[in-house]
Amino acid sequence: MAEEKEVVKEITPQSEDFSRWYIDVVRKADLMDYAPVRGCIVFKPDGYELWERCQQALDRRFKETGHRNAYFPTLIPESFFEKEKEHVEGFNPELPWVTEAGGEKLEERLALRPTSETIIGYMYARWIQSYRDLPILINQWANVFRWEKRTLPFLRTTEFLWQEGHTAHATEEEAREETLRMLEVYRDFVETELAIPVIKGQKTPSEKFAGAVETYSIEAMMKDGKAVQAGTSHYMGTNFARSFDIKFLDRDNQLKYVHTTSWGVSTRLIGCLVMVHGDDRGLALPPKVAPTQVVLIPIGPAKAREEVLARARELYARLREAGIRIRLDDREEYTPGWKFNEYEMRGVPLRLELGPRDLQNHAVVAARRDTGEKLTLSQDGLVEAVQNLLAEIQQNMFKKALQFREEHSYQVETLDEMSRILEEKTGFVLAGWCGDAGCEAKVKETTKATARNIPFDPPARMSRCLVCGQPARHTVWFARAY
């Protein structure tokens, strides 16, 4: 017991060292452990369940928008990468290679997929002949591999889990629509289920996916003011179709290249959840994805224990019956105080306490993880009260995160201004940009902030490029990023 208590105390305060705080939380809340392979982690049950809930919520949305799942091989022949020039340059340095198998040296090296455009492109070329075969709307749930130099649990690991949608269309218009449709699916999912506000926008050319014509992203702000790219959606034009010869006979009897898209989100969303909602007490999980939404803890002296426990079991059964993910912690080897800390640290959105006095008053004490607020609920109508509270917590967490982002967002006219702000503060900075890659590079060099995206819906339109002072072609969100 002493040991576990220390575990909670060990969380470094965010203000002291945000990176250490993050590592402390993901380890102590039991989301992950380091694996004995460079840059790999184990997703422990509480961490993995967050991903499972993301999967369910996303998969439903993918199917509602007409997509089906499929599965393509992990191993990709080296020659495939060489077919798309930008793609190979983007991914080659990060690939792990299988060179031996079944006791023999392979004739051609096989990469562990970093993403599946190439192998899927190859298959689509075989499957698509006529306009009647289009569109192809396929998603894949898979593990992918990128040999990154610096790794960070969930946010950047050698192996991670993700989904990758890959679609092929007869026309540019349809493919562009799909690209934006899936970006909106991501926004809706991340904001609704994860309570994380995001900014939708288009990536600058230097930040595009390797091989894409256009890349769009949703960007989220962490509690240290840094950005995380939470999801991306790419319009590939006919780039991959040309590389893999994906052609179809159109209604007009012309042989044409298809237009393709791809889009993905990954287990880095788990890292986002932690960094957006967590605090010095530990994790804080939005009710919609929390493995445990409610913990019920019996309290009071030993002599009242049996009576309290009997009622606790009743209430537990009632809430569970209603579909609430509730845990009754009636362990005797831990004190209520220890349990309070423990479940706060693990981010359980709502705690219910039940003691002898509550039995008399036909009440339950509820404590919210998001606000710390304590309220007394009647045992009558408890299911509805808890459901309402969970909904309120979900909304409040979104609101708080949005407010935080707004309080940490700035607008600047010049690079000097941006530098000053980013020296003193952390956050997102809106600025005008002429469109020149040199100016963009200068921002990064000076401030370490990168162009996050060109938002669809900026709070203001900036008129001049922050670097060169020429007329701005775009208004861009800049930030330091994970």
Added chain:
Amino acid sequence: MAEEKEVVKEITPQSEDFSRWYIDVVRKADLMDYAPVRGCIVFKPDGYELWERCQQALDRRFKETGHRNAYFPTLIPESFFEKEKEHVEGFNPELPWVTEAGGEKLEERLALRPTSETIIGYMYARWIQSYRDLPILINQWANVFRWEKRTLPFLRTTEFLWQEGHTAHATEEEAREETLRMLEVYRDFVETELAIPVIKGQKTPSEKFAGAVETYSIEAMMKDGKAVQAGTSHYMGTNFARSFDIKFLDRDNQLKYVHTTSWGVSTRLIGCLVMVHGDDRGLALPPKVAPTQVVLIPIGPAKAREEVLARARELYARLREAGIRIRLDDREEYTPGWKFNEYEMRGVPLRLELGPRDLQNHAVVAARRDTGEKLTLSQDGLVEAVQNLLAEIQQNMFKKALQFREEHSYQVETLDEMSRILEEKTGFVLAGWCGDAGCEAKVKETTKATARNIPFDPPARMSRCLVCGQPARHTVWFARAY
């Protein structure tokens, strides 16, 4: 259209060449395609959806029995395999190796997991200290790799999908209970959801999992009389605990090794489904896992088309509303006859036809995939009638498969008898066995049949070993197997 018609006609009859029939069906029913990597396949949406339905049905059962999901790395250091002697001998020849990554040669080769006992054992050693940490009940959904010499779609591929449960317990008794509990979960799942009857039993020592003390299996009979091991559950004793030093401090203050289990089923179940239920018309899918349970096809002359379609859409909406996975095929470029063949080939359990005469009679014609039987249903109460029919088809498919297995099961006293039977017939052969590995090897050498398992509940107890004539220690099911 001409082309697609040929596709259906191309299915080789089972009686002519069962292997060719199988390949024809999995390709033409669009379950898979060959990938450009040796022994790998692409799971196309209809094939993958069968796996998704298996996953849902299994995952529910795993969670009901107290298990949680987690995810461990794909890459396993070479040294891990060397810690368990039998394990390394069993798997080493089949491993693909990553030897280069991030532009450098690795110091230690990394295997793509063929199964995860070793890396999970390593992690469990870190997680388990006290009896309070036990049991650990974890399952993983993952891709695994085995560089097999001969491959066959779904049944044996270089990469396949599976789940692997890995549990650790304080006592032998508890671990043995878990091993048998999960075997029963598999039996229930395969018989209830896939309508495939299986034989539960224990593997002979020579057929055990590499590193296990005891291996149990469920065995299914394909339509060519051959066996497929549809699921396995292993009691590892303390073998892996000793190799990976997984010890705990027990209540009695003694440091003890944990007892571990592992259990798995894989995408080979898709191959089983095809080979158990399919026929010369193609695939036949049990309603519980069929991606499309019902197809509704409007028929009749063009002049009645609008009226028929309007009613078809109504009925479609009603059935869909009730949760039935229905497709309305109102495409005009295909004839009803073509569609009938197509959906039979794809294994859709129930076809509904609606024509002008049916409108008059307020009826729908239903055709069962399992029996070919046609019935007339009233449009009133159609939902219930269809639901009942689907339930009946599910049961009938199980009954038919069971009957087939019983008709192709034999009992023999001697190896001669077994040889004669397996020359003329195909199927499972029950025989006595003295327990000597030499006698078991002799059976295989003579008949190519292997010991499938020692059934818990054999139809008879055989008294003598079929090879040596000594008293039988076990009664064993033998069969040729995939």
